[in-house]
Amino acid sequence: MHISVQNEFFDFSKEIENFSSKLDNIGALVTFTGIVRGQKSITLDYMLIEHYPGMTETQIKLIVKETFKRWKICDALVIHRYGKLEPGEPIMMVATAAQHRKEAFEAAEYLMDYLKSRAPFWKKEILNGEENWVEAKSADEAALNRW
Amino acid sequence: MIDVIYFSWIRERIGKSSESIETRAATVIELIEELKKKDVRYSEVFSDLGSFRVAINQELVNFDASIVEAKEIAFFPPMTGG
Numbered sequence: 001m002h003i004s005v006q007n008e009f010f011d012f013s014k015e016i017e018n019f020s021s022k023l024d025n026i027g028a029l030v031t032f033t034g035i036v037r038g039q040k041s042i043t044l045d046y047m048l049i050e051h052y053p054g055m056t057e058t059q060i061k062l063i064v065k066e067t068f069k070r071w072k073i074c075d076a077l078v079i080h081r082y083g084k085l086e087p088g089e090p091i092m093m094v095a096t097a098a099q100h101r102k103e104a105f106e107a108a109e110y111l112m113d114y115l116k117s118r119a120p121f122w123k124k125e126i127l128n129g130e131e132n133w134v135e136a137k138s139a140d141e142a143a144l145n146r147w
Numbered sequence: 148m149i150d151v152i153y154f155s156w157i158r159e160r161i162g163k164s165s166e167s168i169e170t171r172a173a174t175v176i177e178l179i180e181e182l183k184k185k186d187v188r189y190s191e192v193f194s195d196l197g198s199f200r201v202a203i204n205q206e207l208v209n210f211d212a213s214i215v216e217a218k219e220i221a222f223f224p225p226m227t228g229g
Contacts, residue, residue: 034229052205080228115229119226121227141225
């Protein structure tokens, strides 16, 4: 289990390489990276992510432990950033390693669903100089019910 | 004394990130009612129970949870991680 809550930028390809190099006898590796959207049509200046130091780490640990209980996975990685993030920068990533792809895919999806609605992060978008807190979607909360 | 912490738009609207509170409230909902009486910023922020969540000692709880053992109570909007 590798968890990091950090302000610093990360290179997801290096993280995947580092994560997978420590694994032995796996048959599937699933990774997901969330990126700050910044299309030409939307002039997002930047994103600010606030979190609850202490509780963030505890909650992520609980979510990852539950993932291990539910699926036969060999290892899991979670990196989540906070602070000021520019368009195009990675926000967070998860990686799951298992013997088979079904477990790896499902575990990664479960991790994503729970990180979205149960890890204490709050996103604010700054668009044309105007600040707006990103609202939680009811679909994200509903997504938890499928597990 | 209990440390009460606010995040996101709750912090912005109340105008502070934390405060120490002396209270006789036994549950979260009683504490919320007490806070609402402080001034209009609190009564506005806490007017809709569906718009925010609460954690006691860094653990998510319901509004009827006891605060007797609470050292730290945090109020925040639904999370937007990921």
